[in-house]
Amino acid sequence: MSQVIGKPINRVDGRDKVTGKAKYAAEFQVPDLAYGYVVSGTITKGKITRIDTSEALRLDGVLQVFTHENRPKLAWFDISYKDQDAPPGSPFRPLQDATIKYSGQPIALVVAETFEVARYAASLIRVEYKEESHETSLEANLHRARPQKHGVADLLKPPPPKPRGDFNKVYEESPVKMYGRYIHAAEHHNPMELFASTVVYEKGGKEPKLTIYDKTQGVTNSILYVSQVFDIPFKNIRVLSPYMGGGFGSGLRPQYQLFMAVMASLELKRSVRVTLTRQQMFTFGHRPATVQNVALSATADGAMNALYHDARGETSRFEDYTEIVTNWGGMIYPPENVTQDYKLVPLDVYTPLDMRAPGGVTGMSALEIAVDELAYELGMDPLELRLKNYTDLDHNTKKPFSSKELRECFRQGAERFGWSKRQFEPRSMKKGHNLIGWGMATGIWEANQMPARAEAALLVNGKLWVSSATADIGTGTYTIMTQIAADTLGVPVEDVLFKLGDTDFPVAPISGGSWTAATVGMAVHSACEAVGKSLLGLAKKLSGSPFKGAKWDDIEFADKQLRLKSDPSTAVSLQTLVDLNGGKAVRETSTGLPNALKQKDYARATHSAAFVEVMVDEELGTVKVTRAVSAIAAGRILNPKTARSQILGGMVWGISKALHEESILDHNIGRFMNHNLAEYHVSVNADIHDLDVIFVEEDDTIVNPLGIKGLGEIGIVAMPAAIANAIFHATGKRVRDLPITLDRLL
Amino acid sequence: MNSFTYIRADSVEHAVNERVAETGARFIAGGTNLLDLMKETVEHPSRLIDITRLPMTSITETVDGGLRLGALVTNADTAYDKRVQERYPLLSQAILAGASPQLRNMATNGGNLMQRTRCYYFYDVATPCNKREPGSGCSAINGFNRIHAILGTQLLSQDGMPAEPQCIATHPSDMCVALAAIGAVVRVTGNYGERTIPFADFHRLPGNTPHIDNSLASDELITAIDLPQNGFPKNHMYLKLRDRASYAFALVSVAAALELEGDTITDARIALGGVAHKPWRKPEAEALLVGKPVSGESFQAAADALLAGAQGYGANTFKIELAKRAIVRALGQAAKLEPTE
Structure with a gap:
């Protein structure tokens, strides 16, 4: 019955995006708008002893300067500041008091009639501090590592399972083994769109009423935060985020510009916009720096028998940001002697934040380099070693995977890449000044589904309106939800209007963790089915209705008709049915819930295999990723075009993470120093060459009836290790630290 | 960014006069570096003298068989000029190795010489930097200095003993590296008329005055860059x-x-x-x-x-x-x- 699910249709919002019709948080124009500019602190730890705003306040056009000294009274308890992605701890509160907790901390907001005046006034604010010594170096503070604090975050990010078997003994006695230490730099998300909030203040009412355009991966998260922190009832707040210029995790928590804009708007009783600068984009969450140790051993024939993986990640002094770094090995490899360990080192930095495949790409980058090292210890082809240790069981939980076409990813990826022609020996291929290397790695990410709600309405004109308060962070949510709705009720995509990013719509969770397609997809499907059921009810009311005895399972929707499966010529048009509804649209709201009963006996995950070719100029240390193939097993592919784009984006970021990206923290100063896009290097077009994506589809109705697993993270996971392994194959040099900049290869 | 006044110069003389009339005055052409620095409050000119309408926009032959590159010719137009490509391919290559097409379309030849270092600390007014604020110290020497200088940084104290460097910043240009190799000459005009500066003498080492990047006097405007006859095309x-x-x-x-x-x-x-x-x-x-x-x-x-x-x-x-x-x-x-x- 599927008509458009699985078809590579163009983005339904594509035209609006390229013509500029699609508006982002800082682009909504409202009358009488005031502009806020955030003043960033310059020390890393200590206290503000004096903050002099008088010169700024004297400037023509300046409306107010907010600091910790004059901010309004706000919610008292930590719980009010906890958003849906808040880790255990005490959330950062902007302008709370004179305490400085990290470098770049927002310490004041200047509000003025124009952005330019606000920015200039910000430079006139004089601040005196009493500095305290700080600690920002993960490597220098490893001795302070401690287990994560527990909280609701454990549900999605469980600590590693308890050790099993006897790692030490088996590792000691094994004939073949490896050990490596892997250090990753911190990274910042750097979406193109700067964080911004435009708060529209509705005048005249008794209570303040706000409409907020926010850059966020979840309008529900923003409304919750604003309501709690500023004690405003939900009914007086509406948050909208119809488009997002890249999220990558950075919008999973309300960022401080939202707080600032709302505070200023309420105090000044006026509409206010606050936009952060690119430099300020480096003053909130980031992918944490990590130090990992991996040790693997195997029998002489390559059967892995012991696995050790520990990780130390940085966090702030006030919250325990956690991610799953070390649990993956036990999910994809079968050794029975396993120790996985994860600890945190609190430092004087802002709390880290989920960034594309948080923890997953971190842990798998170390583990999959380690597996390559083990292959070379064994003298065994790296792909053969992975096939030798292939398992259909998640060994952490002993549950089978609901589906796992990784073996087919290996086969198709290897074939497309030409892996069989690879010579085992490093340094076996050369062209001009360049050594050529081939490497591969495995990827894994969870296939989660959360509860979400959606509304569907068959309108009186026969068009289908569907809405949910989810987000499209650039991934194609608008498009795939349109496809799901279209197929569920048998209407063409042109007749579907899917809307999102508005708290007036039914509630949906933050968009992250690769769960949006499954989560909102099931809600949309369920709401459309509910409309379908109502339509069947109307069909039964037709005089002499042929549907009188028909049950839900007896009918289907296609070609804008409701019809009998057994006899498709027995059909009634949807327009006819909605006309029967007394001039009203047929409207239903429904919840998509994960089927826990069905899911509980299975591990659910997406998998990937990445094959990479690099050219390394050994004398000069330069690396070029000349081609890469990613084979992806991620359930049912709703739209091969948007899906491919998403995987390509992940692959590009994988190259970027492997070779370029690093937020440079100067530990003397305690500050990220390369805080602009000229010095924070992300891959540019010239770095990207031949990329190829293969989807190995899986028919998996355990994850959800639509078979959706999600694609947000899996594209990046295997790439950095595959690149590092290819560099080893090219040069014989094993680099375990990322990014692999040229000085690491000299 | 601070507030500033703006004027468009209608002749080189006018531009030079405006420059010396106000200490905080700066020339602006493509603005690809100066505007960034103003937004970062590293530079705070009180007056911008727009020189983009001055007649320095062409590439012409010189009497001794070389080429004269007008100071206002964009980097892109210079790199793709047929005469430059044929006779000075090294220069063309170097220009195209720098920045991005968008920046090269805006940036001018004179501005390329005047661009300032990309040292992280120079750009971040929250940190000490002798180049930005003489006497405040150098954060890079004991900080993160992966992109910094390895040559020409050492200093001698008055008694001839090695002294702590004041600055280890680098000049970021690609174009200037080729100009140095070729042996170009910088033509400048000031209050007292025109003079030429051999390329090797144009930029300077930091010494004890790292805030001074080059040997241009405060009244002087770059009008052209002369390339000698031999551009090493082979x-x-x-x-x-x-x-x-x-x-x-x-x-x-x-x-x-x-x-x-x-x-x-x-x-x-x-x-x-x-x-x-x-x-x-x-x-x-x-x-x-x-x-x-x-x-x-x-x-x-x-x-x-x-x-x-x-x-x-x-x-x-x-x-x-x-x-x-x-x-x-x-x-x-x-x-x-x-x-x-």
């Missing part, structure tokens, strides 16, 4: 090593140019970028090559001589060896001994 190479394939400043770059008679070197030029406060040349190192056959050995000797006295500061120490290898490679490629890929 044997040349601009090799740039950086952290990504485009839109990144050089960790090390080499402009290499050779004149050959058969296999014998009759003239050699080597300029380095990304390693010092100015494009780095050392005539003694170049002289080592003259009369020698093209060979890895002679190139290595020149590279060693050019890097003699280089000093690393930790994260940037790798640049010493990298620069040597890059020189050998670039000379080999200039001599066509080695492939360019």
Whole structure:
């Protein structure tokens, strides 16, 4: 019955995006708008002893300067500041008091009639501090590592399972083994769109009423935060985020510009916009720096028998940001002697934040380099070693995977890449000044589904309106939800209007963790089915209705008709049915819930295999990723075009993470120093060459009836290790630290 | 950004007069660097003198067989000029190795010479920096200095003892490295008329006054850059090593140019970028090559001589060896001994 699910249709919002019709948080124009500019602190730890705003306040056009000294009274308890992605701890509160907790901390907001005046006034604010010594170096503070604090975050990010078997003994006695230490730099998300909030203040009412355009991966998260922190009832707040210029995790928590804009708007009783600068984009969450140790051993024939993986990640002094770094090995490899360990080192930095495949790409980058090292210890082809240790069981939980076409990813990826022609020996291929290397790695990410709600309405004109308060962070949510709705009720995509990013719509969770397609997809499907059921009810009311005895399972929707499966010529048009509804649209709201009963006996995950070719100029240390193939097993592919784009984006970021990206923290100063896009290097077009994506589809109705697993993270996971392994194959040099900049290869 | 006044100059004389009328006045052309620095509050000019309408927008022949590049010709138009491509391909290559097409379309030749360092600390007003604020200290020397200088940083105290450097910033230009190798001449106009500055003397080492990047007097405006007759069109190479394939400043770059008679070197030029406060040349190192056959050995000797006295500061120490290898490679490629890929 599927008509458009699985078809590579163009983005339904594509035209609006390229013509500029699609508006982002800082682009909504409202009358009488005031502009806020955030003043960033310059020390890393200590206290503000004096903050002099008088010169700024004297400037023509300046409306107010907010600091910790004059901010309004706000919610008292930590719980009010906890958003849906808040880790255990005490959330950062902007302008709370004179305490400085990290470098770049927002310490004041200047509000003025124009952005330019606000920015200039910000430079006139004089601040005196009493500095305290700080600690920002993960490597220098490893001795302070401690287990994560527990909280609701454990549900999605469980600590590693308890050790099993006897790692030490088996590792000691094994004939073949490896050990490596892997250090990753911190990274910042750097979406193109700067964080911004435009708060529209509705005048005249008794209570303040706000409409907020926010850059966020979840309008529900923003409304919750604003309501709690500023004690405003939900009914007086509406948050909208119809488009997002890249999220990558950075919008999973309300960022401080939202707080600032709302505070200023309420105090000044006026509409206010606050936009952060690119430099300020480096003053909130980031992918944490990590130090990992991996040790693997195997029998002489390559059967892995012991696995050790520990990780130390940085966090702030006030919250325990956690991610799953070390649990993956036990999910994809079968050794029975396993120790996985994860600890945190609190430092004087802002709390880290989920960034594309948080923890997953971190842990798998170390583990999959380690597996390559083990292959070379064994003298065994790296792909053969992975096939030798292939398992259909998640060994952490002993549950089978609901589906796992990784073996087919290996086969198709290897074939497309030409892996069989690879010579085992490093340094076996050369062209001009360049050594050529081939490497591969495995990827894994969870296939989660959360509860979400959606509304569907068959309108009186026969068009289908569907809405949910989810987000499209650039991934194609608008498009795939349109496809799901279209197929569920048998209407063409042109007749579907899917809307999102508005708290007036039914509630949906933050968009992250690769769960949006499954989560909102099931809600949309369920709401459309509910409309379908109502339509069947109307069909039964037709005089002499042929549907009188028909049950839900007896009918289907296609070609804008409701019809009998057994006899498709027995059909009634949807327009006819909605006309029967007394001039009203047929409207239903429904919840998509994960089927826990069905899911509980299975591990659910997406998998990937990445094959990479690099050219390394050994004398000069330069690396070029000349081609890469990613084979992806991620359930049912709703739209091969948007899906491919998403995987390509992940692959590009994988190259970027492997070779370029690093937020440079100067530990003397305690500050990220390369805080602009000229010095924070992300891959540019010239770095990207031949990329190829293969989807190995899986028919998996355990994850959800639509078979959706999600694609947000899996594209990046295997790439950095595959690149590092290819560099080893090219040069014989094993680099375990990322990014692999040229000085690491000299 | 501070508030400032703006005026459009209608003649070179007008521009120069405006400049000396106000201490805080600055010329602006493409603005690709100055505007960034103003937004970061590193630069706070009180007055901007827009020079974009001045008649310095063409590339013309000089009497001694070279080319005169107008100060306002964009980097892109210079790089793609047929005469430049044919007679000064090294310069064209170097320009195209820098920035991005959008920036090269805006940036002018005069502005390229005037661009300031990309040192992280210079850009961040929250940190001490002797170049931005003389006497405040250098954060880079004991900080994260992977992109910083290895040559020309050492200082001697008054009694002749080694002293702590004041600044280890580098000049970020690619174009200037090629101009240094070719031996260009900078034409400037000031209150007292016109003068020329040999390229090697234009940019300066930090010394005890790292806030001064070059030898331009405060009243002077760059009007043109003169290229000598020989642009080494046959044997040349601009090799740039950086952290990504485009839109990144050089960790090390080499402009290499050779004149050959058969296999014998009759003239050699080597300029380095990304390693010092100015494009780095050392005539003694170049002289080592003259009369020698093209060979890895002679190139290595020149590279060693050019890097003699280089000093690393930790994260940037790798640049010493990298620069040597890059020189050998670039000379080999200039001599066509080695492939360019």
